Amino acid sequence: MTMPLLEVEGLRVTIDGPAGTLRAVDGVGFSVGRGETLCLVGESGCGKSLTALAAMRLLPRAARMTADRLAFDGLDLTSLPERALADLRGRRMAMIFQDPMTALNPVHTVGDQLVEVFDRHRLGSRAEGRDRAVRLLERTGVRPAAERMGQYPHQLSGGLRQRVMIAMALMGDPELLIADEPTTALDVTIQAQILRLLRELQREFALGLLLITHNLGIVARVADRVAVMYAGRVVETGTPSEVLGDPRHPYTRGLLSCLPGAGRGPRGSRLGAIPGVVPSLVGPVDGCLFRNRCGEAEADCATTAAEAPRTLAPGRIVRCLKAGVTA
Amino acid sequence: MTKAPLLACRDVVRTFAVRRGLFGRKRSLLAVDGVTLSVERGQVLALVGESGSGKTTLARMLLGLVPPSAGTILFDGEPLDAVDRRVLTRRVQPVFQDPYSSLNPRRTVARIVAFPLEIHGIGTADERRRRVADLLDMVGLPARVTHSHPHQLSGGQRQRVAIARALAINPDLLICDEPTSALDISVQAQILNLLQSLRADLGLTYVLISHDLAVVDHMADRVAVMYLGRIVEEGPAERVLRAPRHPYTRALLASELTPDPTLGLPDPGLSGEFPDPLDPPAGCRFHPRCPMASDVCRREPPAVRTDGDGRAECHFAA
């Protein structure tokens, strides 16, 4: 078996705050192989972006991280010096940030920012960098590319900005792309086009893709595997047909019931929603963290055993006492 | 009795100057090109369309943040530029597309949400505090974040702060630019349910910009579809989404990703290139990508074809 491109095991991210220590990411594990797409979905605030930032070693200063294993192509990212990390970032592993303004500098033109990636990693001459930038802008539909190169981020629409970020992440021909909600600002025709572009790159260059999205349509259509997160933990993994078609964790089932969609009741009717809120992750926690919102919870769900991962089949892991029982 | 619509715009145009390089020729980018629309009280008008087609620019004009280059906008029957700014901000509130840049990074969540109340001198400090707590609860934010700064929140948490702020002073009209696109679907369901109940209880009117057609279908009474600065189709939601008359609307619907793992990525059947707003095609704007384009489409811009309660700009609209 070939080594996965990105391996994450027992990843923990904590953030100290006035009220105590927040366990934002609490023992997350997954892997992404070459040419593979892993989709990460889950409740807002459950730690998806922090997981992605940890993999890039770009966590905010307030955050502390530990991991049993965090490796890119066999390189231990936890012990790699910052210089070596900087060499990897933007070149072998790139990230499309959820927040366009983190990635785009408001005082530099689009063109300068794209070419800078090229320069930083000495991938070719400035002219070659410009050529590549124009080509990627064309491919992501940021037209007219030559004029767009001279514009500043605030002069672009939300979706254009997002596509500039995608182009920027592709400047260094990465092997691994971590994309945090990369198409939220795009209309569905362009979204389909961008997803097709990513798939072409996967086929051509065996790009590994970690895709964070709350769009279950994207999950269904592009993921090879899915990991569902809740409250800092991965609660269910499997293929899209397994997770969407036969969800075994009550949170996943709740999530699916929230989808607005034709044929699910008249326009404007109330959507299904998961009652209650995520428990506080400040201070010690135990047992299943979904139990306070779960219709099927019982006394045993408060025990540590309740949140132990249960493997139903290879790659099919569920953290629920009743995982074996079909709904 | 006919009452003026809450919001009406007529032939609204907005251009931006763009140049190639530092010394390049200035060219004019038509971001919004002759938009005519009205929004009735208590109604939800959804604005959908191509990324970069001018939706946010139109929203900013409706909010009085950007003046139109031409055309008129009436709010409650009065020209928008004649409406007192304080009155306007009291009655019309935005939820911006980008929650990162629209929240002041130096203020805490509590201050951000209380700010509109303070500006308009509503309530005592104590009442404001309670109102803020209620609002945060309504949008599903944990009390823990009350004293956090925006950078300490996840993307979806920031978006909920923006929604709480917009609701703080009970506006009449909410202009929401992608209000739920940063949210997971369980939080989205909670926010959409909240918007629906506010509408039922307080008669709120919404302009809702969204790329999510399922959300639009769930929320909207009317739908307007934009392409390269123009409204190419507009009508009752049921009609636009079930029996679209414009080929771009049909392409949008065909590109929707339903969560069905047995299906791959859709091909909307749009030929040609992405549009270039600096050099819009002659004739019908959409013709280079349109599967049914013919000679007349390349030559002549289509006239508006009305059909009952709907309109479409296509030579072939039935």
Ligand SMILES: Nc1ncnc2c1ncn2[C@@H]1O[C@H](COP(=O)(O)OP(=O)(O)OP(=O)(O)O)[C@@H](O)[C@H]1O
């Ligand atoms: N810099 C920070 N300081 C303090 N808390 C933070 C910081 N960044 C994130 N958090 C907290 O950590 C938790 C996880 O945040 P994260 O951004 O990973 O969520 P997410 O799953 O990406 O959510 P979303 O879908 O809304 O983007 C949240 O509760 C958030 O408030």
Ligand SMILES: Nc1ncnc2c1ncn2[C@@H]1O[C@H](COP(=O)(O)OP(=O)(O)OP(=O)(O)O)[C@@H](O)[C@H]1O
């Ligand atoms: N301040 C500005 N200066 C120059 N061009 C601008 C400015 N603001 C917007 N534009 C241009 O106007 C066009 C319409 O932008 P707008 O933000 O209204 O699109 P949109 O429909 O909201 O797109 P999206 O769905 O991607 O958010 C784009 O081509 C954009 O680059």
Ligand SMILES: [Mg+2]
């Ligand atoms: Mg996030």
Ligand SMILES: [Mg+2]
């Ligand atoms: Mg916009």
